[in-house]
Amino acid sequence: MPELRKDPIIGRWVIISTERAKRPSDLTIAQSKSHGGFCPLCPGNEDRTPPEVFSVREDNSAPDTSGWKLRVVPNKFPALVTEGELNKRGEGIYDKMNGVGAHEVIIETPNHDANASTLGVNDFMQVMLAYQQRLIELKQDKRFRYISIFKNYGEVAGASLEHPHSQLIALPVVPKRAVEKLDGSQAYYAYKERCVFCDILDQELSDGRRIVHENDEFVAYEPFASRFPFETCILPKKHISSFEETDEYLFEPMSEALSTVLKKINKSLGFPPYNYMLHSSPFNKNVSEFYHWHIEIIPRLTKVAGFEWGSGFYINPTPPEQAAQYLRETSID
Amino acid sequence: MPELRKDPIIGRWVIISTERAKRPSDLTIAQSKSHGGFCPLCPGNEDRTPPEVFSVREDNSAPDTSGWKLRVVPNKFPALVTEGELNKRGEGIYDKMNGVGAHEVIIETPNHDANASTLGVNDFMQVMLAYQQRLIELKQDKRFRYISIFKNYGEVAGASLEHPHSQLIALPVVPKRAVEKLDGSQAYYAYKERCVFCDILDQELSDGRRIVHENDEFVAYEPFASRFPFETCILPKKHISSFEETDEYLFEPMSEALSTVLKKINKSLGFPPYNYMLHSSPFNKNVSEFYHWHIEIIPRLTKVAGFEWGSGFYINPTPPEQAAQYLRETSID
Numbered sequence: 001m002p003e004l005r006k007d008p009i010i011g012r013w014v015i016i017s018t019e020r021a022k023r024p025s026d027l028t029i030a031q032s033k034s035h036g037g038f039c040p041l042c043p044g045n046e047d048r049t050p051p052e053v054f055s056v057r058e059d060n061s062a063p064d065t066s067g068w069k070l071r072v073v074p075n076k077f078p079a080l081v082t083e084g085e086l087n088k089r090g091e092g093i094y095d096k097m098n099g100v101g102a103h104e105v106i107i108e109t110p111n112h113d114a115n116a117s118t119l120g121v122n123d124f125m126q127v128m129l130a131y132q133q134r135l136i137e138l139k140q141d142k143r144f145r146y147i148s149i150f151k152n153y154g155e156v157a158g159a160s161l162e163h164p165h166s167q168l169i170a171l172p173v174v175p176k177r178a179v180e181k182l183d184g185s186q187a188y189y190a191y192k193e194r195c196v197f198c199d200i201l202d203q204e205l206s207d208g209r210r211i212v213h214e215n216d217e218f219v220a221y222e223p224f225a226s227r228f229p230f231e232t233c234i235l236p237k238k239h240i241s242s243f244e245e246t247d248e249y250l251f252e253p254m255s256e257a258l259s260t261v262l263k264k265i266n267k268s269l270g271f272p273p274y275n276y277m278l279h280s281s282p283f284n285k286n287v288s289e290f291y292h293w294h295i296e297i298i299p300r301l302t303k304v305a306g307f308e309w310g311s312g313f314y315i316n317p318t319p320p321e322q323a324a325q326y327l328r329e330t331s332i333d
Numbered sequence: 334m335p336e337l338r339k340d341p342i343i344g345r346w347v348i349i350s351t352e353r354a355k356r357p358s359d360l361t362i363a364q365s366k367s368h369g370g371f372c373p374l375c376p377g378n379e380d381r382t383p384p385e386v387f388s389v390r391e392d393n394s395a396p397d398t399s400g401w402k403l404r405v406v407p408n409k410f411p412a413l414v415t416e417g418e419l420n421k422r423g424e425g426i427y428d429k430m431n432g433v434g435a436h437e438v439i440i441e442t443p444n445h446d447a448n449a450s451t452l453g454v455n456d457f458m459q460v461m462l463a464y465q466q467r468l469i470e471l472k473q474d475k476r477f478r479y480i481s482i483f484k485n486y487g488e489v490a491g492a493s494l495e496h497p498h499s500q501l502i503a504l505p506v507v508p509k510r511a512v513e514k515l516d517g518s519q520a521y522y523a524y525k526e527r528c529v530f531c532d533i534l535d536q537e538l539s540d541g542r543r544i545v546h547e548n549d550e551f552v553a554y555e556p557f558a559s560r561f562p563f564e565t566c567i568l569p570k571k572h573i574s575s576f577e578e579t580d581e582y583l584f585e586p587m588s589e590a591l592s593t594v595l596k597k598i599n600k601s602l603g604f605p606p607y608n609y610m611l612h613s614s615p616f617n618k619n620v621s622e623f624y625h626w627h628i629e630i631i632p633r634l635t636k637v638a639g640f641e642w643g644s645g646f647y648i649n650p651t652p653p654e655q656a657a658q659y660l661r662e663t664s665i666d
Contacts, residue, residue, distance in 0.1 A: 007556070008533065010514055015647070017649065092536045094558070148640055150643045155636075175644035177644050177646075180645070184342040185342055224338055224341070225341075225345065277643030303491045306491065309483075309610060310483045311479075311504075311511060312509035312510030313348065313510075320349070
């Protein structure tokens with residue numbers, strides 16, 4: 001069983017895979033898998049994934065057969081295992097627990113060759129609604145405190161399969177980066193009695209220089225202190241802390257915003273590798289006053305080197321104002 | 334002038350380059366520079382770098398001529414500029430200041446083709462002593478609060494030049510990752526009245542499973558909660574918080590430890606790209622009781638993807654106990 005271990009100095013948890021441990025010979029940078037071969041996520045290969053936990057099937061076809069428009073399946077090589085207790089324990093000064101959690105793959109479309117530029121707003125909506133459904137269901141499991149939802153597109157961004165998919169990992173602890181955002185927004189709220197994300201939205205909308213795209217309900221902007229060129233954040237205009245509590249009518253404008261930003265990034269940067277991450281509330285704490293869910297998009301254009309790893313400081317060669325202008329002016333029609 | 338900007342939610346500072354801003358066309362992942370051509374760091378090309386600020390010259394040759402064994406020069410394309418005041422100011426809810434700092438390149442040897450496996454302990458010592466000299470000198474500048482010293486080896490790890498070199502960036506703020514380590518070790522000290530690094534050393538030495546190498550004065554081990562396969566930490570056995578206060582007699586065992594670990598990593602992993610970072614005390618705070626300088630080495634074998642960026646959680650496929658055993662058993666004679 002994998003282990004969750006905590007760094008004794010800064011409190012960061014990591015997942016140590018104990019069973020499929022990699023020997024040095026398995027760890028080569030050129031881990032590229034041969035593409036163009038067999039795809040376990042394609043229709044017709046449903047028996048090559050673990051049984052689906054959710055699907056969209058307009059033709060009422062049976063689970064784990066073809067006919068689906070979207071499928072969610074457990075990851076065949078999960079980072080965490082679903083069965084078992086946490087069994088929190090010490091080892092001298094160190095803390096650890098069993099690697100219990102859920103690791104699922106959201107297969108976004110049956111079309112192997114689709115990408116953000118070929119998918120429509122309805123396809124994005126289907127994916128967002130699937131995220132919400134899985135969040136609602138997994139939240140019932142009282143062992144879990146946080147769910148990380150993310151997409152890796154392109155090999156440089158960590159994708160090991162070409163077929164359009166995103167992933168979800170349910171964790172028994174709130175991860176460090178979420179704790180930082182929660183603590184920071186709570187401190188701001190304690191001082192101002194306002195949500196820091198709402199204040200950012202107000203300032204960005206009245207300033208305008210960092211806005212990439214806007215519709216009635218969502219704003220996409222380049223953060224003032226962007227770490228990376230073309231880093232983009234998408235926020236609902238209304239204050240909503242938990243993605244799973246988002247009203248259904250918001251899914252269309254949310255999908256329009258995400259789809260538009262990704263299409264602009266693809267067009268202006270030539271289909272770069274990217275990651276996007278959905279940041280929502282943890283389950284074990286009421287953060288509804290001060291936290292505000294959002295999507296963070298990071299095109300992987302620059303390398304992270306010793307300075308960034310050592311300091312947590314980033315050098316961004318493209319001012320967010322210029323990146324935003326460029327994306328605003330990129331027509332995707 | 335570059336700008337330092339602070340993230341309003343989590344307090345992370347970033348450097349925004351405003352002058353050599355990159356357009357999308359400059360940002361392609363395949364930024365590989367043609368190797369084998371002109372090298373500005375090689376002997377004979379001293380006029381192609383800014384004037385040196387430190388050098389080791391056994392032949393009493395003149396500055397900025399050949400004859401050196403090691404040179405330190407300002408980076409020709411610095412992330413921060415040395416002249417000017419910080420001019421801290423706000424922009425609505427945001428905080429920023431001028432991008433004032435120092436960015437230097439430590440040219441470790443005149444030999445373009447050298448690497449950690451061909452350099453001797455004396456060569457490493459020369460580099461470590463140069464780090465110390467620059468720290469001592471730059472500490473006099475009261476605008477600076479922290480100095481990040483790091484090495485990028487290999488293109489994947491961020492190196493843009495082949496010639497053996499490391500870098501130094503002096504910062505007017507203490508970077509986030511340093512603050513986390515300082516806060517964590519201070520909290521531990523407040524509770525235990527002991528240095529957390531000293532306690533880790535004790536436990537690792539008595540346990541033994543994660544030890545990679547040990548000499549009279551230094552220990553190299555794989556951290557219990559390693560984020561990456563073969564991540565290695567080197568600690569002085571004596572409690573010393575600031576690298577610049579390290580006694581000269583410790584430089585030989587320190588260099589022996591670093592040299593041994595890098596040679597073992599090169600041999601067992603086939604000269605992987607890697608980063609190493611020297612973590613020492615900030616200048617603006619007395620942390621001598623609870624902080625303990627150390628070197629962190631990260632071979633860049635796995636990809637950082639959406640889960641890691643979004644959560645700060647890492648999935649390590651190689652348990653540190655196995656990595657340590659493998660490196661221990663790798664003979665470099």
